[in-house]
Amino acid sequence: MKKNLLSLLSLTLAVSLTLSSCSIEINDGDNGNGTVNTPGTTESVLSGSGTLSGTITKDILIKKGTYTLDGVVKVTSGATITIEAGAVFNAVTTKSSSLVILQDGKINAVGTASEPIVFTTANKQPGDWGGITLYGNAPIKAVNGLAQALSEDGNSVYYGGSDANHNSGTMKFVRVEYGGKKINDGTSETNSMTFYSVGAGTTLENLVSYKGTDDGFEFFGGTVSAKNLVAYGNYDDSFDWQDAWSGQNNTNWYAFQTGTGNFGMEIEASANVDNTAPKISNITLIRDANTNPEVAGSVEISAIQFKRQGTGIFSNVYISGYKNTGGKNAYAVLIQDDATNTSQVTPGKVVVSPINYVNSDNQGVWGYAQTNGGKTFTNATTVTKVSLTPGAWATVDGVNLLAGLQ
Numbered sequence: 001m002k003k004n005l006l007s008l009l010s011l012t013l014a015v016s017l018t019l020s021s022c023s024i025e026i027n028d029g030d031n032g033n034g035t036v037n038t039p040g041t042t043e044s045v046l047s048g049s050g051t052l053s054g055t056i057t058k059d060i061l062i063k064k065g066t067y068t069l070d071g072v073v074k075v076t077s078g079a080t081i082t083i084e085a086g087a088v089f090n091a092v093t094t095k096s097s098s099l100v101i102l103q104d105g106k107i108n109a110v111g112t113a114s115e116p117i118v119f120t121t122a123n124k125q126p127g128d129w130g131g132i133t134l135y136g137n138a139p140i141k142a143v144n145g146l147a148q149a150l151s152e153d154g155n156s157v158y159y160g161g162s163d164a165n166h167n168s169g170t171m172k173f174v175r176v177e178y179g180g181k182k183i184n185d186g187t188s189e190t191n192s193m194t195f196y197s198v199g200a201g202t203t204l205e206n207l208v209s210y211k212g213t214d215d216g217f218e219f220f221g222g223t224v225s226a227k228n229l230v231a232y233g234n235y236d237d238s239f240d241w242q243d244a245w246s247g248q249n250n251t252n253w254y255a256f257q258t259g260t261g262n263f264g265m266e267i268e269a270s271a272n273v274d275n276t277a278p279k280i281s282n283i284t285l286i287r288d289a290n291t292n293p294e295v296a297g298s299v300e301i302s303a304i305q306f307k308r309q310g311t312g313i314f315s316n317v318y319i320s321g322y323k324n325t326g327g328k329n330a331y332a333v334l335i336q337d338d339a340t341n342t343s344q345v346t347p348g349k350v351v352v353s354p355i356n357y358v359n360s361d362n363q364g365v366w367g368y369a370q371t372n373g374g375k376t377f378t379n380a381t382t383v384t385k386v387s388l389t390p391g392a393w394a395t396v397d398g399v400n401l402l403a404g405l406q
Contacts, residue, residue: 052089056105057060062087069119072098072130074155075105080169083109086115091129093121096181100129101168102154103137111173113206113391120177124397126235127213130190131179137161138199140221141244141272149220149243151196154183160243164223164242166199170249173206180213180235189214190235196222200247206389209234211337212395215266216255219245229260230394231255232401235294237266237284237289242308244269244335246276253280256404257321258288262300263334264319267310271339276348277311284386286322286404297326302367304352304361307336311349318385322360331367332377338370345373354380 025308048065057077063085071092075081091097099119102109111117121128133153140160142149149158179192192212195204197220204226209216216231221243227250227300231238238255240263257266264285269275285303293300303319306312322330335341344350356379357363360389366375385405388394394401 006358012067014241026192027114042367047052056081060399063236064115066090068092068319069097069099069129071095072100074100074102075107076102077292080108083110083117085111085117085173086121087111088118091119091121092140093123093125093128096130097152098151098181100131101132101134102157102163103135103159106167107134107169107171109169109171109174110360111393113173113389113393116173116175116208116391116393118175118177120175124178126178126180126211127189127231128178128182129139130181131176131192131194131212132174133190133194133196134158134168134198134202135196136198136222136223137163137166137226138197138200138222141275142221142272143270145272151220153194157196159198159404160221161355163199165201168198168199168224168276170203171205171207172203175208175210175211175393175396177210177258177396179209182213188298189236191215191218191240193217194220195222195224196220197243198222200224204229206393208232208401209238211399215240219247223247225249226253228252228388229254230401232259233258235262235370237263237300239264241278241310242259242268242270244275245278246271247278250278250280252282252386252388254284254388254405256401257291259291259293260294261287262293262298263305265305266301266361267304267306267312268308270312271308273309273343274312275309277313279313281315282386283314284405285320285322289321291321297328299328299330299369301325301328302331302334303357304332305334305336306344306350307339307346309340309346313349315350315351315353316383317352318383319355320359321359324361329362329367330360330363331365332360334367334369335373335375336369337379341368341373345375353377354383356380356383
């Protein structure tokens with residue numbers, strides 16, 4: 001993410017869920033006669049069709065079917081939104097629409113390889129809507145080591161807590177298409193999936209970010225780990241983090257950059273020298289021929305960039321297709337500043353090994369934007385592409401998103 005994110009509309013305090021000719025009112029804590037009931041105690045059910053909007057303050061079950069996501073939908077006040085396999089949401093694109101799980105809310109969205117949960121739009125254009133955002137209560141290290149920071153998504157939520165194992169719920173076999181709604185300045189966008197201080201008790205598995213106009217996945221601090229991620233055709237970086245995100249059990253991350261795309265991975269720790277390096281095993285980054293950065297002549301064409309004290313321990317990394325473009329050099333790994341090289345690379349908190357770097361320029365060396373640190377590597381031909389389960393979860397309009405892994 002480069003700047004501020006989505007500026008959200010003010011929200012009503014009810015969710016109206018239309019089922020055929022009737023509607024279900026979501027409990028906002030007031031039963032209408034002056035008696036306030038505790039939200040989140042009575043579950044509502046949406047059975048096959050309807051509209052999801054407003055603020056959800058009590059548990060809701062959404063069954064397999066086709067729905068409309070209208071505006072910014074927030075889950076809060078101890079409520080859990082449970083979404084069954086096969087549910088499809090079409091986001092309204094004439095306004096700012098997104099799904100936001102706040103710190104005191106939870107999501108339980110469990111699809112399958114053959115029946116994923118899909119968030120899309122009728123327009124099918126990158127940047128149509130705001131994507132999915134989760135807020136947790138895990139620790140962060142923001143700029144100057146601050147334990148809290150103000151979110152960049154227009155919600156003006158302070159994030160950052162003290163519960164490393166906080167649980168924001170479960171997301172499995174969920175696909176977000178055409179995210180990245182532009183915000184006030186007209187140039188910044190939301191990510192397809194954003195995780196603010198999300199804790200290690202949260203489960204993130206088999207998630208797809210498809211053709212968003214900002215990052216595919218971005219982590220703002222927190223301790224959550226993610227498995228089996230697919231970032232396909234996102235305009236900015238496929239994977240991005242800051243605020244000292246420190247997930248330790250990540251595996252099987254795959255990015256396919258095509259058309260427009262910046263770094264495969266952009267990594268920083270908000271300039272905090274003292275941070276815990278996240279660990280990721282099995283990474284595949286592929287850049288399609290004739291893919292260009294968002295800004296012509298930009299240096300954002302390398303596979304993995306570390307800056308501002310960013311760290312990471314990566315193993316079994318397969319990289320293909322990163323070519324010099326627009327007069328700039330592309331590298332397997334680019335170190336943007338001397339401070340990161342001195343405080344993180346040299347002590348061993350930046351590791352990308354073993355690595356197989358093929359069909360790409362500047363073989364065998366890392367790139368340095370300032371002083372050349374001289375890091376070299378030898379291709380490990382035993383490192384192969386990530387293996388992911390095929391199926392409808394990774395297929396969009398008949399296109400197999402995993403074809404690049406074959």
